[in-house]
Amino acid sequence: MEITPLDIRKQEFKKSFNGFDKHEVETFLTMIAEQMEEVLRDNHYLKEQMESLNNELERYKSLEKTLQDTLTTAQRSTTDLKSNSVKEAEIIKRNAMLEAENIVQSAKNEVIHLRNDIKTLITLKNNFITRFRGIIDSYIKMLDQEMHEHKMEVNEINQIMKEPPENIMNLGALFNHIKKEEEKDGENKKNS
Numbered sequence: 001m002e003i004t005p006l007d008i009r010k011q012e013f014k015k016s017f018n019g020f021d022k023h024e025v026e027t028f029l030t031m032i033a034e035q036m037e038e039v040l041r042d043n044h045y046l047k048e049q050m051e052s053l054n055n056e057l058e059r060y061k062s063l064e065k066t067l068q069d070t071l072t073t074a075q076r077s078t079t080d081l082k083s084n085s086v087k088e089a090e091i092i093k094r095n096a097m098l099e100a101e102n103i104v105q106s107a108k109n110e111v112i113h114l115r116n117d118i119k120t121l122i123t124l125k126n127n128f129i130t131r132f133r134g135i136i137d138s139y140i141k142m143l144d145q146e147m148h149e150h151k152m153e154v155n156e157i158n159q160i161m162k163e164p165p166e167n168i169m170n171l172g173a174l175f176n177h178i179k180k181e182e183e184k185d186g187e188n189k190k191n192s
Contacts, residue, residue, distance in 0.1 A: 004036075
């Protein structure tokens with residue numbers, strides 16, 4: 001059974017002959033009751049303090065757990081971020097390499113195409129020069145032929161002009177004869 005200060009104050013003792021001094025016993029009981037009240041008050045105060053400190057301790061433990069969880073999450077996030085960054089960098093690098101290879105291949109194809117175009121243009125130029133030279137050569141031959149015929153005609157005319165006028169029969173007939181010869185030569189040239 002728990003004794004309270006009130007129990008001590010209200011405690012009554014049996015009276016006996018030559019028993020304890022009543023006043024002394026009451027003073028002592030009052031003093032014990034007051035001290036017990038003070039001890040109980042201190043005990044109550046300490047219990048409240050302990051409960052408050054326990055609550056605060058629980059709050060700090062909860063905060064510590066939250067901080068620990070946050071730190072773990074941050075570390076995991078940092079690790080994930082590093083891992084993702086490395087993966088993303090690899091993907092970017094791989095894509096850049098593929099794009100560079102495509103650009104190089106495209107440039108090589110363009111070089112091949114340009115070389116083929118240059119070869120075609122060179123062939124076209126050579127063909128044109130050959131045809132043009134052929135045309136020029138044919139005109140030179142025609143001019144040479146004309147020059148040869150012209151010299152012959154001039155020689156014939158010079159021969160005729162050297163003869164005395166009485167030997168020249170008919171100057172008109174001579175020119176008609178030359179004209180017919182030229183027409184005949186023109187038709188021969190067209191046919192050949």
